[in-house]
Amino acid sequence: MERREGAGRLYVVGTPIGNLGDITPRAAQAFRAADAVCCEDTRVTTKLLAHLEISRPLVRCDENVMAARAPQLVDRLLAGETLAFASDAGMPGVSDPGQVLVDAARSAGVDVEVVPGPSACVTALVASGIPCEHFFFEGFLPRRPGERERRLRELAGVPGALLFYESPHRVEATLEAIARVFPAREAALCRELTKLHEEVLRDAAPALLERVRERGEMRGEMVVVVAPPAPGELPGAAFAAPSAEDAAAALERDIACGLAEGESAGALAKRLAQKYSRRKREVYALVLEAQEQDGEA
Template sequence: MGKLYLVGTPIGNLEDITLRAIRILQSVDLIAAEDTRRTGKLLQHLAISTPQISYNEHNHHSRIQELINRLQQGTNLALVTDAGMPSISDPGVELVQAAIAHQITVIPIPGPTAVISALAASGLPTDRFIFEGFLPLKQSDRQVRLELLRNETKTIVLYEAPHRILKTLKDLVAVVGDTRKIVLARELTKIHEEFWRGNIGEAIDLYSNERQPKGEYTLVIKGADETSLITSKAELKHELQQLLAQGMTRSQASRQLAKLTSLSRREIYQLEIDNDNLES
């Protein structure tokens, strides 16, 4: 069978591609690209003539079986996105899962990623972090996700489009407050690369009054202060009821609160059941 190569491509500056990535793109039989026109420009820059096929969020469900069939017939395939590593906040993950299910070898060819680049230069703690990708578009789902992040003590990294950046900042301030430190990384590795550092309230002022959002954003947000962890069962019960009222399931709420107390998720889940029984 053929092999599936996950090839990291530049997120801006075309010089940010490895010699190994160039060799793989030259030697595979086919390149599955998010946007064949955009990848075509990169291939032209590198003088690579390997044929392409589109694979993106609009056609990936119908394309997966075709690509798996080609791999099973011996085709070596490179998967690329418009920028960065494929399968990270990307439908490529479904092709990877299908390849693994069919015992096809998957080989990562490391390259630049916005999440690591932004985190490394943010100045915020990097020893423990979580990557949330893009927040849900549906407001109810978005609120649940943000509530799960309210008391997260690890550094948080998000992606956001320019036309939604102000809304996301306002949604964040409603959950974590306006004094939480944040870094807005924009146009990474490009000519107009920028790191803006401050707190969420200041960022809202900036994009409400002074600046028009431009370019793709990576948001790096300081985690919650660990001294704010919940210590009493009365407070725990109150927080649990608040999360349930906001639409979280009991399992989601218990998992979130377990990060903030010495009790396990199971103990918190059972505590609420006991209270329900007592109140009934």
């Protein structure tokens, strides 16, 4: 889209993942230039702005309200306002709702300026020491055990390291699934990155699972890194791209299977959008269409 005359600007601002010393002068400048700051959690962003001695109106834009709020924010941008968007930590748009706003702003012809900052997944990959010539960022795995293991098996053919975000209360279950699917691979658990109690645990996947079990409850934000497949582990055609027709049929089958298993429309759309490299809203529309057809049947 061509730039709309008179439109404002959207700043997409990377913020520290733990250590406030990682905030950049350019990030602070973007917040000062903004008429309002859009954020996932106003409490988190209030603390960050207070650290920078900046006061701006805040607009909550978490994943529950972003789809409904994005058109309103685009209207403000088209009216000439300057807005900044910040996630709770790290780079917006990476496993958070920022991508929706960026997409809407660009589609409307609004200038979008990204202010780079820390990223937990890249920081963990480097800290793990696992080979990272190629890597695949998955984000959060499905919550249900069967869906989680199925997704890991789908990723088995990726010719690179795998990165996952995880919460403390689910990390043991995730490591159990990784140990079952990738028993011969190394894995690393990186937690509290850039903070006082930063820690990286690395071992063969089954051994890492036992170490975590012995430690008991662990706190903090976590990233799990799984090593790439060994040379003989990767099937020759495992990562070959299917034809458009095959991919469409496979997506339709996966939607039907997910709905039959009771997976929510939102979770199903997110998982399959990642699997098929499609926009989440496009897949979500297909899921809703499949639900309507099931209801009519």
